[in-house]
Structure formats: C-alpha cells, structure tokens
Amino acid sequence: MTFSLAELMVCAASRSFENEGEVLATGIGLLPRLAASLAMRTSNPDMMMTDSQSFMLATPNPVSGMASHSGQANENWMGFARIFDNVWSGARHALVGPSQIDRFGQTNIAALGGSYEAPKVQLLGVRGFPGNSISHANSFFVPKHSTRVFVTGECDVVCSIGYNPDRLPRGYTFDDIDIRRVITDLCVMDFNGPNKQMRVVSLHPGVPLSEVLENTGFEVAVAPNMTETPAPSAEQLALITELDPLNVRSKQLKDNPPGVRNPN
C-alpha cells in the first residue's frame, strides 16, 4: 500500500492525541488539523474540537470541500473569548507549526533576524503562544526539518516557554511545562531526553539518523527504543480521504513526496 509523506506525518501526529480523553485539540494548519480530526475519528473519540470558527463539534468537519458551515454537528457555541477560558483551564492540546524551535523547546512565530525594533522579517506576532505554552500541552509540526527551524541559538523571539532553566519563572519547575511531540518530515521526537533534551523517538521509513542530526542546529538524544514511524493503516488512509476529499494534503509538502524514502 502506498502512502504519501504528508499522510505518514498526519498519522504520526494524530498519535499525539491518543488516550487524552475530553481535551480540546487544536491543529493549526491543514495537516495538523487533519491529524487532530483523524485522532477524534480513531484513537480518541472523546476529544473536543472546534470548527476553527465559533462552535465546538461533535464530529470533525472535513478540511476540504465544505461549502458552508450550516449543517455541521455543533455541540456548543465556542467563541474566541471562551476559547481562552478553556486554554487557561489547561484542558487543551495544540499542534502548531512554529518557524523556529530551539534546544529548550522554545518557539518563534513572531519575527526573524534584524533587531526586535526592526526585524528582518516580521511574521505573525506572538499570537496565543505565550498563554498556550504555560497553560496546556503543545506539540509541534515541522513540514521541513532543517537548521533554519531547529536553530543553534535561542529563537529570535521567544514566543513560548520551554525547558530553559534561565527563563524558568519563580515558583515553577519543568513539570509545569508540557511539550509532547515534534513531528517533522524526517522523524518524530519528544523532549524526554536527559534534562528535557529533544530526542528522536522514531525515524520515518528510509530516513537515516544522520540526516536528522545534520539538519538539527543543536544536539539531540536518541531514544533507546527508537523505531521506524509506523506506516498508516488502510483504515487511517480511508478516513484521511474522507476528511480531505479534495486531497489538499497533497499540496502541503513540496512535490508531495512518498511516505517511504527511495533508498539511494
């Protein structure tokens, strides 16, 4: 059975939400949203999810091909102000795609290079990252694993709290910060290495460990039981097709690579 790298990443990312129960899952971006939707349809039917607008859904909307929001399976109104009530309660797990991630698990979506007063590239702004990172679980989705994302120094703008002892607020420990998984186009990682070091948990089929290490700007640990990222099941692929009928997922990664790397 053939599958794309995007589908492999979606399945790997959906595993982040397993066994979480009644937690609001928020996937920002098409593939992360597809991952959360897949989890709600498979490993975590009790998950909570919104329509990316203002209603909580009993079952996820498709990420493509929807003509209107009318007729969707609403559960309750969930405007943006109310989202924060949920965020601050801690009952949420966000899967987001930062522009930079550093060795502490700190991330950046605000600006790159230059000075803070006049950055070389202005991005979005810190958005909800500061509040998310100190309130609830977060996982990261990286479409292109490179040293541009996994930077050698600290992020240019630290938008989310990570496992950085120098920035730990008074009265806090690393147990108050909950970074779960990092899903890239090469591998799956977590922050359960020594002293919360980032470590490789599984390599995608055909990816050598050296490629991960070369494309990461800081040292990463390797899990003793590192495996190969499991291929999507037929059931998962069928659900992905149902959730993304227009196959927009095929346009998310450059050239839509296959899920199994050609040995060369």
Add this chain to the structure above:
Amino acid sequence: MGDAGAEADFDTAFNLTGMIGNARMNKCVSAADAVSVIESGMTIGIGGWGPRRKPMALVRELLRSDVRDLTVVAYGGADVGLLCAAGKVRKVVYAFVSLDFMPLEPGFRKARETGSVDVREIDEGMMLLGLRAAAWGSPYIPTRIGLGTDVITRNPDLQLVDSPYDDKEWVAMPALNLDVSLLHATRGDARGVCEIASPDHYMDDWFARAANKTVVSVDELVPSDYFHNADVARRVYWERNLTSHIVHIPGGAHPSSSDPLYGYDMKHYKEYAAALAEGGYDGWSEAYLGDSESSYQRNVGGLEAIQTLPLPVY
C-alpha cells in the same frame, strides 16, 4: 466638543419613537462626525479579528482625517496595516496582525521591518485581560501568561508581581484604557443598541467596555422594536449606554467580512497588498480610498458586489 452640537441637532430633528415629551437620544451621525471624536495622540481600540468584521469604513474615514500619533490596540488586520502605512500610528499594541489566508499583513510588515512604529507585543489572551481590567476599573489583572517568554523581556514596563496567596511570580497585565473604540456590528438602532449576528462577536464587547467612547458602524439601521425578539436581544453584547455613535454604512466592513451578510474580499486584499508593494500607501489611496465611502465602494466594484461576497468556510 464639536460632535456634542451635532448630537443635539439630531435629538431635535428626529423623534423616532413618536413619544411625547423628551425625545430619546439619536446617536446616528456621519462617519466623518463620528471619527472626529478621535484626536491625535489618543489610544484607540479596533474590534473584529484579522480579516473579519473590522470597522473598515471608519478606519478609512480616519485615513482621510489629519489625525496622527495614535496608539492602536487590536486583533489586527488591514485596519492596523493601513493606519501604519498611512503614518498615523505611533504605537501598536498587538498579539498578531494577519489576514489569515494571507498570513503576513503587508502594511504592518513594512512598518515593523523599517522600525517605523513602537510596539507592545502581547499574547492574544493578555489583550483580553487588559481590556477587562480597563472595563472593571482594575489597574491590572494577574496572569501566568507571558512568563518565560520575550513578552516579558521585550516589554520592560510590564511588571511581575508577588501574590499574597502563593510563592509564584505573576504578570501584572495592565489595564488597556482606550479613549475611543471603533466597532462594526451587523445591525443597530438610533439609540445605540447593536446586534452582532456573526458566529462570533470576538472581543468587541470588551473593546466597548474598555473605552471612553465607542463608535459603531452598522450594515443595517433598524427600528428599536427589532430588538424586542428575544433571540435577537441575545445577540446584543453590550448595553446601549456604551455606544456613543452609530454610523449606518452598508458594506462598511469591506474588505473584511460581516458574516452572515458578506464574506471577506480575498481579491481586494490581494489588490491591496499589490498596491502597497508597488506604490506604497499613496498608491493604494489614490487607487481606492476616494473622498468618501461611496467613492471607495465605486473603486472596489460597488456595494452590490460587496454584499454578494461569499462567506468564508474554515
């Protein structure tokens, strides 16, 4: 103030209720009169979210005025981008400035990358807390948000405080007191009762509560008995005494959306970005702004085209 006379004129000119005795207030004014409450150096809040339900016609009126040196507080979209591009902004208080489908807002991006505006960059939820503190008359609200991030290091005036109840440090998010808020609602009456029929009213109620004056543009002006229906009355998120002025501008949110009446204008946002890239603010304003909202609407294809823009699907 200049607008007080205008209000009095309206009071005597209209008596929409037909009541005998003192006429009820009539808060309907022109966009120019409404925006004249804003003076250079003021702090203004702008409602809506990114490309959604922004009081853009009021922002355009501000662009036509000689007001400058503003501090702008917003969940920003082209409102912030245009005001920055026009050189009207001293400082932006923001968590993001984005058009969603076009993640990087071109006017704001240029202002940041040339260092031409001061910033107070805070978390989306912190902004909500700051508006609430202002609304409630509190100097600040303690929160965890921002701890361990550059929100603290880049905002040296943002204070950390001790709690009398635990040993942790807390961020004291200060009140975001606003001189004037600009909002866009679906419908309103002459007394300032406003309905937001969109799926989300965002933080507009808090912008109204945090401000000394609130100007609301509405797509539809309705008689007061429209609100007698309980389902409609539930979509009124702040009380009429918080609304200072009502400006009836059909299509006034364009190019942002005013769900359920019309969607955002993706095509115009792209034209806006292209115009800014080619000719800067002057290029955009010469092509589109016009000397009034009706000339603006002509320049972007007409009111009917605005009102038939499809609603976004997320």
